[in-house]
Amino acid sequence: MQDQIRKPIYVTQPSLPPLDEYTRILEGVWERGILTHNGPMVQLLEKELIDYLHVPNLVAVTNGTIAIQLAIRALNLEGEIITTPFTWIATASAIMWEKCRPVFADVQPDTFNIDPQRIEEKITDRTSAIIPVHVFSNPCDVEAIQKIADKHNLKVIYDAAHAMCVDYNGKSLLEYGDITATSFHATKIFQSGEGGACITKDRELFERLRRLRFFGHDEKKDIVDEGLNGKMTEVHAALGLASLKWLDKVLHDRREKYELYMSLLENCGFIEFQNFPPDSYNYSYMPVLLENEEQLLALTEHLNGHNIYPRRYFHPSLNTVDVVSSKEHFPVAEDLASRILCLPLFYTLKKTDIEYICGLIINCRRR
Numbered sequence: 001m002q003d004q005i006r007k008p009i010y011v012t013q014p015s016l017p018p019l020d021e022y023t024r025i026l027e028g029v030w031e032r033g034i035l036t037h038n039g040p041m042v043q044l045l046e047k048e049l050i051d052y053l054h055v056p057n058l059v060a061v062t063n064g065t066i067a068i069q070l071a072i073r074a075l076n077l078e079g080e081i082i083t084t085p086f087t088w089i090a091t092a093s094a095i096m097w098e099k100c101r102p103v104f105a106d107v108q109p110d111t112f113n114i115d116p117q118r119i120e121e122k123i124t125d126r127t128s129a130i131i132p133v134h135v136f137s138n139p140c141d142v143e144a145i146q147k148i149a150d151k152h153n154l155k156v157i158y159d160a161a162h163a164m165c166v167d168y169n170g171k172s173l174l175e176y177g178d179i180t181a182t183s184f185h186a187t188k189i190f191q192s193g194e195g196g197a198c199i200t201k202d203r204e205l206f207e208r209l210r211r212l213r214f215f216g217h218d219e220k221k222d223i224v225d226e227g228l229n230g231k232m233t234e235v236h237a238a239l240g241l242a243s244l245k246w247l248d249k250v251l252h253d254r255r256e257k258y259e260l261y262m263s264l265l266e267n268c269g270f271i272e273f274q275n276f277p278p279d280s281y282n283y284s285y286m287p288v289l290l291e292n293e294e295q296l297l298a299l300t301e302h303l304n305g306h307n308i309y310p311r312r313y314f315h316p317s318l319n320t321v322d323v324v325s326s327k328e329h330f331p332v333a334e335d336l337a338s339r340i341l342c343l344p345l346f347y348t349l350k351k352t353d354i355e356y357i358c359g360l361i362i363n364c365r366r367r
């Protein structure tokens with residue numbers, strides 16, 4: 001196809017279920033006239049996700065950011081929370097909205113996840129918790145992190161916004177930590193437009209999360225806690241239910257496309273890849289690490305010139321962002337942030353598009 005008539009290819013597109021499957025579920029919503037307040041579609045989505053993911057308890061909420069905030073509130077956290085600078089701003093802003101201070105610990109250069117050794121250096125008598133992020137769905141070193149948390153009596157909340165449908169050591173990755181917060185945003189591997197969830201093994205925390213997302217109401221609608229409005233709507237839950245039917249297909253497709261990219265780029269000699277355990281990864285992103293920022297910018301310009309729009313994730317490293325205001329340097333996170341580019345990867349992307357993109361990448365280097 002001529003470049004001039006090639007449609008733009010962006011980094012991602014939502015995995016949409018067939019429209020008629022969505023509208024069929026919506027018909028019931030219209031008939032009942034119930035749009036929110038923990039309605040039957042939200043309850044059904046929670047039940048189906050618990051079965052699909054094999055997790056003990058799950059509370060569906062408005063989005064992944066609110067899921068982190070509710071988790072912080074449910075655990076009564078205060079003071080300092082150790083997290084990674086190599087993440088989306090939502091991880092840090094959720095901490096700040098809950099009146100805590102994010103304290104960064106640098107990441108590992110190969111996994112892109114928070115480095116447990118760097119966590120211990122950051123613990124003070126004000127530290128209340130650790131919020132690691134499973135970056136691009138790569139499992140953090142959950143055992144080492146739990147050991148540190150136990151030793152210093154800290155809570156652990158995982159930001160698993162990228163990490164739906166990942167099993168690790170024989171169980172869902174979402175089961176680790178005191179609470180895991182995940183996202184069902186339009187661009188995530190499982191999507192309900194906007195949405196998210198908190199997952200916890202602890203029944204009391206589960207009950208509290210349910211109250212907190214609903215203005216602090218208990219079952220009798222008495223106000224018994226300091227809550228907020230974190231409810232998912234029936235319209236979003238319906239989209240989640242329709243998407244869930246297609247999730248196996250989406251996961252399978254994503255892995256095939258990731259592997260195609262790898263087969264075409266693996267030996268090109270100027271790109272590095274994230275190091276992850278192959279059976280504990282959902283292949284939802286296609287991050288590549290260029291040799292330096294100059295090459296990243298040159299490649300981006302070259303691809304943009306052919307109507308291909310990859311995206312930098314997570315740039316800039318959060319410690320350099322004014323609103324978070326950390327004066328410290330985090331050499332590994334800053335280096336990764338300057339060199340990572342996520343290539344287009346989504347359900348409707350064609351394999352021929354991937355071949356075309358990889359051809360452009362290899363040619364860009366040869367020019």
Ligand SMILES: Cc1ncc(COP(=O)(O)O)c(C=O)c1O
Binds near residue numbers: 182196
């Ligand atoms: C690592 C990470 N944490 C949290 C979030 C926030 O999720 P949401 O957009 O559902 O609020 C995102 C969203 O992209 C994310 O990438």
